Amino acid sequence: xxxxxxxxxxxxxxxxxxxxAAKANASEQVEAFVERSSYTTVRAHGGEVESFTSAxxxxxxxRVVSDHRQGFAWAxxxxxxxxxxxxxxxxxxxxxxxxxxxxxLAEPDGIAPVPFxxxxxxxxxxxxxxxxxxxxxxxxxxxxxxxxxTGVRVATFxxxxxxxxxxTSTGIAGAGRGAWCSMSALALAEDGDExxxxxxxxxxxxxxxxxxxxxxxxxxxxxxRLFGAKPxxxxxxxxxxxxxxxxxxxSLLGSTLTGERVLKGRSPFGDRIGEAIASPMLTLVDDPTDxxxxxxxxxxxxxxxxxxxxxxxxxxxxxxLYDSASGRRAGRPSTGSAVxxxxxxxxxxxxxxxxxxxxxxxxxxxxxxxxxxxxxTMTGLHSGVNLVSGDISVGIEGLMVRNGQLxxxxxxxxxxxxxxxxxxxxxxxxxxxxxxxxxxxxxTMVIAxxxxxxx
Amino acid sequence: xIEQSVLxxxxxxxxxxxxxxxxxxxxxxxxxxxxxxxxxxEELTSGRDRGAGIRVxxxxxxxxxxxxxxxxxxxxxxxxAAAAAARGGGGGTNVVALDRRSASRGYDIETYPGNVPKxxxxxLLGRANDAARAVGGAISQVSxxxxxxxxxxxxxxxxxxxxxxxxxxxxxAVSCVATGDAGMQTGRESVGHTIGFEMFDMYDVDQLAxxxxxxxxxxxxxxxxxxxxMPVVIGSGGGGVLFxxxxxxxxxxxxxxxxxxxxxxxxxxxVASKGVTVVDDGTMEREWGNIAVDDEGNPAQRNVLIEDGVxxxxxxxxxxxxKEGRRSSGNGRRQSYQxxxxxxxxxxxxxxxxxxxxxxxxxxxxxxxxxxxGGGQVNTATGDFVFGMTEAYLIEDGKITEPLREGNLIGNGxxxxxxxxxxxxxxxxxxxxxxxKDGQGVPVGDGVPTLRVSSxxxxxxxx
Numbered sequence: 001x002x003x004x005x006x007x008x009x010x011x012x013x014x015x016x017x018x019x020x021a022a023k024a025n026a027s028e029q030v031e032a033f034v035e036r037s038s039y040t041t042v043r044a045h046g047g048e049v050e051s052f053t054s055a056x057x058x059x060x061x062x063r064v065v066s067d068h069r070q071g072f073a074w075a076x077x078x079x080x081x082x083x084x085x086x087x088x089x090x091x092x093x094x095x096x097x098x099x100x101x102x103x104x105l106a107e108p109d110g111i112a113p114v115p116f117x118x119x120x121x122x123x124x125x126x127x128x129x130x131x132x133x134x135x136x137x138x139x140x141x142x143x144x145x146x147x148x149x150t151g152v153r154v155a156t157f158x159x160x161x162x163x164x165x166x167x168t169s170t171g172i173a174g175a176g177r178g179a180w181c182s183m184s185a186l187a188l189a190e191d192g193d194e195x196x197x198x199x200x201x202x203x204x205x206x207x208x209x210x211x212x213x214x215x216x217x218x219x220x221x222x223x224x225r226l227f228g229a230k231p232x233x234x235x236x237x238x239x240x241x242x243x244x245x246x247x248x249x250x251s252l253l254g255s256t257l258t259g260e261r262v263l264k265g266r267s268p269f270g271d272r273i274g275e276a277i278a279s280p281m282l283t284l285v286d287d288p289t290d291x292x293x294x295x296x297x298x299x300x301x302x303x304x305x306x307x308x309x310x311x312x313x314x315x316x317x318x319x320x321l322y323d324s325a326s327g328r329r330a331g332r333p334s335t336g337s338a339v340x341x342x343x344x345x346x347x348x349x350x351x352x353x354x355x356x357x358x359x360x361x362x363x364x365x366x367x368x369x370x371x372x373x374x375x376x377t378m379t380g381l382h383s384g385v386n387l388v389s390g391d392i393s394v395g396i397e398g399l400m401v402r403n404g405q406l407x408x409x410x411x412x413x414x415x416x417x418x419x420x421x422x423x424x425x426x427x428x429x430x431x432x433x434x435x436x437x438x439x440x441x442x443x444t445m446v447i448a449x450x451x452x453x454x455x
Numbered sequence: 456x457i458e459q460s461v462l463x464x465x466x467x468x469x470x471x472x473x474x475x476x477x478x479x480x481x482x483x484x485x486x487x488x489x490x491x492x493x494x495x496x497e498e499l500t501s502g503r504d505r506g507a508g509i510r511v512x513x514x515x516x517x518x519x520x521x522x523x524x525x526x527x528x529x530x531x532x533x534x535x536a537a538a539a540a541a542r543g544g545g546g547g548t549n550v551v552a553l554d555r556r557s558a559s560r561g562y563d564i565e566t567y568p569g570n571v572p573k574x575x576x577x578x579l580l581g582r583a584n585d586a587a588r589a590v591g592g593a594i595s596q597v598s599x600x601x602x603x604x605x606x607x608x609x610x611x612x613x614x615x616x617x618x619x620x621x622x623x624x625x626x627x628a629v630s631c632v633a634t635g636d637a638g639m640q641t642g643r644e645s646v647g648h649t650i651g652f653e654m655f656d657m658y659d660v661d662q663l664a665x666x667x668x669x670x671x672x673x674x675x676x677x678x679x680x681x682x683x684x685m686p687v688v689i690g691s692g693g694g695g696v697l698f699x700x701x702x703x704x705x706x707x708x709x710x711x712x713x714x715x716x717x718x719x720x721x722x723x724x725x726v727a728s729k730g731v732t733v734v735d736d737g738t739m740e741r742e743w744g745n746i747a748v749d750d751e752g753n754p755a756q757r758n759v760l761i762e763d764g765v766x767x768x769x770x771x772x773x774x775x776x777x778k779e780g781r782r783s784s785g786n787g788r789r790q791s792y793q794x795x796x797x798x799x800x801x802x803x804x805x806x807x808x809x810x811x812x813x814x815x816x817x818x819x820x821x822x823x824x825x826x827x828x829g830g831g832q833v834n835t836a837t838g839d840f841v842f843g844m845t846e847a848y849l850i851e852d853g854k855i856t857e858p859l860r861e862g863n864l865i866g867n868g869x870x871x872x873x874x875x876x877x878x879x880x881x882x883x884x885x886x887x888x889x890x891x892k893d894g895q896g897v898p899v900g901d902g903v904p905t906l907r908v909s910s911x912x913x914x915x916x917x918x
Contacts, residue, residue: 418916
């Protein structure tokens with residue numbers, strides 16, 4: 001299988017990765033993952049540039065497998081002596097692992113990657129003055145958005161252009177590149193002695209994709225609609241999740257469906273293949289070959305082609321995600337789902353989750369809710385979600401829904417259920433799929449019968 | 456790491472376009488970690504991160520650039536990039552003369568982990584795995600992780616400050632899954648200190664593993680936590696994350712200055728119950744948040760934030776302090792040379808009171824006892840914060856009774872501080888934490904005595 005890196009810089013990185021992989025001796029496998037990226041971040045505050053950061057960073061992660069034992073080392077530089085040290089360290093680390101027959105690098109599987117290249121050189125070549133102007137413009141738009149806006153904690157412009165390559169002594173060779181830019185603002189609104197914050201953001205593969213007005217409007221609306229919010233009494237509620245919130249639930253589910261978690265007995269859905277784990281309305285795929293996703297890619301972290309993986313179809317669990325080692329252990333092929341950075345070994349993970357569209361708009365789904373809560377923010381996801389037991393409990397801010405309409409604001413309350421129950425309690429999925437900055441595509445979702453903890 | 460003459464040259468270049476302040480922060484960090492999971496030592500990892508971040512300040516603007524190239528040419532290129540991003544009206548050459556100071560943390564590292572054979576680190580993993588599995592058949596999965604790092608930093612700035620420091624941290628954690636009729640539950644135990652391999656003289660690895668296993672087993676019988684408001688007793692050392700979230704972040708001067716803190720303008724006011732004294736203390740020896748100097752070269756301090764319920768001061772970094780014409784409180788920290796510093800906590804804790812912890816529970820007719828807290832999160836503008844309970848029990852008739860499933864608690868910082876109505880005499884530090892702010896994580900410690908909050912909202916599923 002022949003593969004042409006998209007440009008000279010990618011080709012140079014691939015050549016470097018291959019030169020490291022070629023140092024494997026007869027009794028070992030070697031993999032090198034190399035990355036180089038340049039980025040800038042402009043932060044605006046009070047009509048001034050608060051900070052302007054620009055940098056290039058690069059790094060390499062090296063895996064050595066011998067006798068079914070894996071060692072790893074990384075360095076955040078591509079200087080020759082550091083690479084030699086990392087290879088020596090990875091080799092030195094390997095014998096301390098205990099052998100596992102499934103451990104080993106990926107092998108070419110004959111599946112050709114779906115061509116994809118959203119790299120736009122104009123991201124990297126954009127003049128600094130233009131980035132500064134955009135950040136200042138966004139801050140001003142937020143300030144002008146409502147008389148109660150008293151400031152913007154920060155308005156940022158960020159861009160990143162990166163290239164990566166992965167090569168192994170087993171014949172894997174992959175390289176790719178990506179570029180994106182994004183902007184975000186966190187608005188502060190004051191009325192009397194109350195202060196609220198609201199965030200808005202926009203992301204694109206090209207600078208012209210950025211929609212400043214949408215980001216500013218979102219930040220202003222969210223900061224100004226919570227005045228007078230207070231706890232409501234504890235009760236059972238239906239919640240309506242706009243796409244960005246629903247994507248959080250989809251991501252939690254996706255995290256439980258990795259072969260790694262299943263094989264190690266840490267997934268609440270590990271023995272449920274072929275069973276209905278969710279409402280028949282839910283269909284969930286992980287598909288980095290869908291080019292609408294901001295996480296679309298040709299290769300996974302082990303250099304295998306990305307592919308479309310069905311996880312849940314009409315509520316029925318179809319399968320799990322695997323990298324090459326967990327796949328071997330499960331007796332299945334890799335699903336091209338290895339995710340990684342320079343400083344970690346590949347792990348199984350979701351790349352571009354997408355919930356299939358249902359029917360109806362946000363407004364029409366809202367109109368069907370008698371009493372419920374519209375969630376604007378969720379806090380404490382890291383402390384209130386246990387993906388082994390499935391327990392979920394988060395703090396929220398939002399608006400009550402009464403008779404199909406958004407009503408009074410609410411804060412300092414929690415909502416709780418379990419992931420297992422929430423999936424079965426999905427009562428509506430909208431048609432309004434939104435592609436979010438993290439790469440997930442998701443429509444509005446309505447979930448019934450959660451516990452609200454309040455006054 | 457870098458010659459003094461080179462630093463002076465680089466700072467001169469950074470100031471040449473009219474900078475008012477320039478700084479070189481260089482870092483050389485080595486990480487080692489080892490993981491056992493599913494009954495097998497999976498891998499050892501070694502990492503190396505070395506580079507420098509250079510910032511130039513003009514007015515309210517900071518230009519920042521970082522590089523992995525520590526040669527004179529590499530540093531000058533970064534200095535020029537940072538200076539170009541923050542161009543002043545002035546110009547001309549600035550001569551910087553550095554005055555080298557020493558950093559001291561009052562104790563020595565006994566055993567550098569880098570000198571400990573890898574086999575000894577791996578042996579700890581196996582011991583913990585065996586001890587956790589020996590607790591009982593319901594323990595269905597165990598993972599154990601070991602980590603150490605050595606971080607050498609250098610800070611030199613245009614005020615003439617020049618200081619270097621060497622910090623060693625060691626970490627160990629055990630996580631267990633227990634499987635029962637009603638599904639799976641988890642239990643965790645972690646320890647971390649700003650010391651070397653001598654940490655394992657302080658702890659019995661087998662006992663740490665048994666603690667994690669016991670927590671998972673206990674929760675197999677747990678019932679859903681209540682939903683709604685009730686009194687909450689926090690256990691000694693269970694986690695000062697309550698104070699980290701309820702007031703710590705809101706007392707960071709950068710958030711205060713931007714109007715994003717509910718504690719803005721409240722210095723000198725009674726913000727907490729009498730008897731409540733909250734301290735942030737980077738000098739606390741051997742603790743996870745210990746620093747000799749912060750990442751701007753200022754010595755760590757013990758800063759009293761709230762004294763007997765009265766707000767005494769915020770926490771400060773160099774830039775925010777400079778603007779107010781005062782000294783930094785030694786709270787300028789950053790994740791790595793690739794990040795700008797900002798105001799961060801170190802070890803944040805609540806001083807002990809005088810009550811007997813047993814009597815605090817006995818005088819609570821109905822409530823929740825949280826023995827171990829998880830992480831938390833706060834919206835500093837509203838003061839609303841959440842924190843997780845990883846090990847909690849019902850209190851009924853003044854007695855600790857049934858275990859509860861996990862969940863978050865929610866409260867409002869200024870209200871909760873006023874609702875502290877009992878403080879125990881049994882202060883202890885909690886497990887090591889990582890505090891995240893604007894995408895940067897730094898190691899922090901926390902501690903509390905047994906204490907009671909008269910009312911907090913518990914985010915369970917039971918009526």
